Amino acid sequence: MAANTALLRTIPKVDEVLASPLFDPEQQLSHSVAVEAIRAVLEETREAILAGSLTEAPTVDGVALAAAERVRSHSVMSLRRLINGTGIVLHTNLGRARLGEKVTQAVCDVAMGYSTLEYDVAAGRRGSRYSHIEELVTRLTGAESALVVNNNAAAVMLILGAMTKGKEVVISRGELVEIGGSFRVPEIMEQSGSILVEVGSTNKTHLSDYEKAITENTGAFLKVHTSNFRILGFTESVPTKDMVEVAHAHGLPVIHDLGSGVFVNLEQFGILDEPTVQQCLDAGVDVLSFSGDKLLGGPQAGIIIGKKKYIDQMKKHPLTRALRVDKMTLAALEATLRLYLDPRDAMEEIPTLKMLAVTLEQLEAKANRLRDAIAAKTSGCALSVIEELGQVGGGSVPTQMLKSRVVAIVPSAISVMELEKRLRACPVPVIGRINKDQYLLDVRTIEESDFDLVAENIAACVQ
Numbered sequence: 109m110a111a112n113t114a115l116l117r118t119i120p121k122v123d124e125v126l127a128s129p130l131f132d133p134e135q136q137l138s139h140s141v142a143v144e145a146i147r148a149v150l151e152e153t154r155e156a157i158l159a160g161s162l163t164e165a166p167t168v169d170g171v172a173l174a175a176a177e178r179v180r181s182h183s184v185m186s187l188r189r190l191i192n193g194t195g196i197v198l199h200t201n202l203g204r205a206r207l208g209e210k211v212t213q214a215v216c217d218v219a220m221g222y223s224t225l226e227y228d229v230a231a232g233r234r235g236s237r238y239s240h241i242e243e244l245v246t247r248l249t250g251a252e253s254a255l256v257v258n259n260n261a262a263a264v265m266l267i268l269g270a271m272t273k274g275k276e277v278v279i280s281r282g283e284l285v286e287i288g289g290s291f292r293v294p295e296i297m298e299q300s301g302s303i304l305v306e307v308g309s310t311n312k313t314h315l316s317d318y319e320k321a322i323t324e325n326t327g328a329f330l331k332v333h334t335s336n337f338r339i340l341g342f343t344e345s346v347p348t349k350d351m352v353e354v355a356h357a358h359g360l361p362v363i364h365d366l367g368s369g370v371f372v373n374l375e376q377f378g379i380l381d382e383p384t385v386q387q388c389l390d391a392g393v394d395v396l397s398f399s400g401d402k403l404l405g406g407p408q409a410g411i412i413i414g415k416k417k418y419i420d421q422m423k424k425h426p427l428t429r430a431l432r433v434d435k436m437t438l439a440a441l442e443a444t445l446r447l448y449l450d451p452r453d454a455m456e457e458i459p460t461l462k463m464l465a466v467t468l469e470q471l472e473a474k475a476n477r478l479r480d481a482i483a484a485k486t487s488g489c490a491l492s493v494i495e496e497l498g499q500v501g502g503g504s505v506p507t508q509m510l511k512s513r514v515v516a517i518v519p520s521a522i523s524v525m526e527l528e529k530r531l532r533a534c535p536v537p538v539i540g541r542i543n544k545d546q547y548l549l550d551v552r553t554i555e556e557s558d559f560d561l562v563a564e565n566i567a568a569c570v571q
């Protein structure tokens with residue numbers, strides 16, 4: 109204890125540390141920022157001494173260095189860009205869909221200035237924030253009406269809250285799924301005040317199961333895309349068209365949570381079993397919802413489309429105000445939807461679609477270029493281009509892997525684990541994966557313009 113007290117007395121004073129050249133006024137560091145960082149380091153030093161983990165007298169230089177490092181690390185954005193070498197196109201943890209240049213520009217324009225958010229310039233009076241996209245969505249999908257909220261989880265909650273509060277909602281047991289980020293269908297149902305009625309079994313549900321479940325208090329049939337999982341083998345689900353027929357015969361609406369929501373047919377890229385929004389609407393569903401930032405390739409949003417009478421009910425619902433989207437989301441969504449007016453623009457400008465459309469030959473050539481870029485910067489690792497499998501991600505088409513090409517890296521002086529760790533610590537972190545003692549970077553999700561940066565980071569890390 110006595111030793112601790114003696115050591116405590118050796119802690120430098122704030123002014124002594126401030127006099128260090130590191131805090132020279134020339135360094136453009138404000139006095140208050142420097143003092144705050146020094147105080148924090150001194151407090152940590154005091155605690156370390158009292159806890160017995162620091163047994164040497166702290167030096168002025170040591171404290172100054174730690175405080176300067178603290179200032180530096182605080183000036184780095186916590187939410188910042190990184191390089192996705194996982195090959196997972198819609199990686200939920202890495203921000204899902206990337207926005208292209210045109211869309212990003214639209215967001216910047218609206219964010220930096222005043223805008224027509226809720227102003228009708230033609231009439232010179234108040235307008236509606238939803239007007240900017242409603243007509244576009246109905247034009248692109250053929251739906252009667254549309255509404256946009258914060259995300260698809262919110263969309264499902266609003267749909268149920270507005271349409272089936274206090275009523276029974278019939279859903280197949282095979283569709284009572286949990287989607288990443290704790291979106292659980294039964295819990296959303298409960299939150300909305302609707303009563304869950306499960307029918308069928310996990311692997312098989314028949315049309316008669318739905319029909320038998322109808323009571324006086326039934327509010328709707330609900331169909332949910334099982335997104336991130338599939339039951340394979342002995343399974344049966346009811347075609348949407350048949351569900352619609354039975355529901356409508358009983359005067360009930362059918363609601364479909366589509367999950368991803370894609371406007372272009374992905375079969376052309378070899379991705380099967382992901383129906384387009386238009387196809388789902390054609391099945392006769394009354395209300396449909398999907399995400400903005402999954403296969404659509406836009407910003408985070410929940411898009412609701414369907415019959416006007418139901419959408420009007422939602423527009424008047426108090427939850428709608430709580431779930432409303434901001435101007436940056438609306439700008440990104442409008443710009444994204446405008447690209448879909450000409451499918452060629454969509455394919456060229458929407459990064460998600462571009463990454464799915466790329467051919468194996470293009471990936472092979474791209475991987476060779478990344479390998480060469482790395483080889484030009486360092487000889488500290490063995491490099492090869494190999495075949496690997498990637499994923500669409502974002503809960504979309506879970507059973508289909510995307511054949512891809514990756515650069516496999518084996519550092520000579522450090523372990524693969526160490527390389528992975530160091531690359532994560534770079535100012536622009538690089539995220540790859542380890543497989544069988546190789547560090548893998550899938551070029552599908554890495555922009556060509558980032559190749560030099562990736563190569564520099566690797567060169568710095570393998571030393």
Ligand SMILES: *Cc1c(COP(=O)(O)O)cnc(C)c1O
Pocket residue numbers: 259260261262287291332333334335336365366367368398399400409410502503
């Ligand atoms: C992803 C998903 C959701 C949640 O959508 P968010 O936009 O992430 O809120 C809901 N339902 C299904 C079926 C999904 O796949």
